[in-house]
Amino acid sequence: MVPSAQAACSRKAVISRAAVTEKPVTTNGTTARAKPGVPEGTPIVTPQNLPSRPRRNRRSETFRSGIRENWLSPAHFILPIFVHEGSSNEPIASMPGINRLAYGKNVVDHVAEARSLGVNQVVIFPKTPDHLKTPSAQEAFNPNGLSQRTIRLLKDAFPDVEIYTDVALDPYNSDGHDGIVRDDGVILNDETVEYLCRQAVSQAEAGADCVSPSDMMDGRVGAIRRALDREGHTHVSIMSYTAKYASAFYGPFRDALASAPKAGQAHRRIPPNKKEYQMDPANYREALREAAADEAEGADIMMVKPGMPYLDVVRSLRDNTSLPISVYHVSGEYAMLKAAAERGWLNEKDAALEALMCFRRAGADLILTYYSVEAAKWLAGEK
Numbered sequence: 001m002v003p004s005a006q007a008a009c010s011r012k013a014v015i016s017r018a019a020v021t022e023k024p025v026t027t028n029g030t031t032a033r034a035k036p037g038v039p040e041g042t043p044i045v046t047p048q049n050l051p052s053r054p055r056r057n058r059r060s061e062t063f064r065s066g067i068r069e070n071w072l073s074p075a076h077f078i079l080p081i082f083v084h085e086g087s088s089n090e091p092i093a094s095m096p097g098i099n100r101l102a103y104g105k106n107v108v109d110h111v112a113e114a115r116s117l118g119v120n121q122v123v124i125f126p127k128t129p130d131h132l133k134t135p136s137a138q139e140a141f142n143p144n145g146l147s148q149r150t151i152r153l154l155k156d157a158f159p160d161v162e163i164y165t166d167v168a169l170d171p172y173n174s175d176g177h178d179g180i181v182r183d184d185g186v187i188l189n190d191e192t193v194e195y196l197c198r199q200a201v202s203q204a205e206a207g208a209d210c211v212s213p214s215d216m217m218d219g220r221v222g223a224i225r226r227a228l229d230r231e232g233h234t235h236v237s238i239m240s241y242t243a244k245y246a247s248a249f250y251g252p253f254r255d256a257l258a259s260a261p262k263a264g265q266a267h268r269r270i271p272p273n274k275k276e277y278q279m280d281p282a283n284y285r286e287a288l289r290e291a292a293a294d295e296a297e298g299a300d301i302m303m304v305k306p307g308m309p310y311l312d313v314v315r316s317l318r319d320n321t322s323l324p325i326s327v328y329h330v331s332g333e334y335a336m337l338k339a340a341a342e343r344g345w346l347n348e349k350d351a352a353l354e355a356l357m358c359f360r361r362a363g364a365d366l367i368l369t370y371y372s373v374e375a376a377k378w379l380a381g382e383k
């Protein structure tokens, strides 16, 4: 209790310790009659003289919903899908409810369900077969690669779906990094950017609406913009993973794609983590620097990733740019909610919708979340 409140209490009517079960008494010693409906033992006080009582605006759901500052709609969600070459869906152990979808009908059916719930934006993450992974990750821009085929498949089935793509080398790189690794362990920046441009162009050619570089190489937004424009894709947008942190919350995603950094052979040093290109979780100002660069290079949407632990960064970008902001509610955040819900430790629907709402409050327009389909069902009142 704050000191002033404490003082106020002792000045006003209180129940003496010995008399808790008796009628409350006022400070002048007379016994007061409790108001109807007030539990016996409640102190009797003179009302505080408050000019402002914020609780007045919370008194009914009708009132609360009338003045609510933010809201959630399936239109805000971007649905991530994992696609693989197998013939059936494969559950991902660390992401209950999420599957690697079999390329083909299963992918189309899943997106059809999302669309029926109002989720019409999808981002594709392909699981590349091991034999197609190489240290230079050239499968990333194979015009008939799994990602490119999935884009075509979905665009043919649903011309108005917004297709986002992941631009980064890690799903195709046998070293498990987003960039090309030199033998001494340096992640090459400009060489990687050249391949990211080819990857982005190949995705645009397959029909992607928005390419999303998630690699954190310097200068890739501008280079991709120029490459897209040069090839006639001036209408294809770029959602940059602007402030992407070297986070421990990506673990389940790397399980899903088997894309974690790999140990090197004797003559090569493979960095065991991504700290040389993804941002340090301790840093805040650096996000503004990244944002200034991405905006100048032509990003259409800027993303913060992960979500829940980084809402200060979301708010800061919101206040420092007029571009739309997206947030990635990442695999580890999803796994935490699922794990607690499975144990009965959290009400999953309430906790998940709260997390999503808080992204909006922090300033995000778009939310990339594994909860897209479930949350859309909750919002529709289906379950």
Ligand SMILES: NCc1[nH]cc(CCC(=O)O)c1CC(=O)O
Pocket (backbone or CB within 6 Å): 166, 167, 168, 169, 170, 178, 214, 215, 249, 250, 251, 252, 253, 254, 274, 329, 330, 331, 332
């Ligand atoms: N380009 C890699 C990439 N793209 C999206 C995620 C993680 C998303 C998630 O955890 O849900 C990652 C993992 C990483 O950077 O290692």
Ligand SMILES: [Mg+2]
Pocket (backbone or CB within 6 Å): 216, 217, 218, 219, 242, 290, 293, 294
């Ligand atoms: Mg950058």
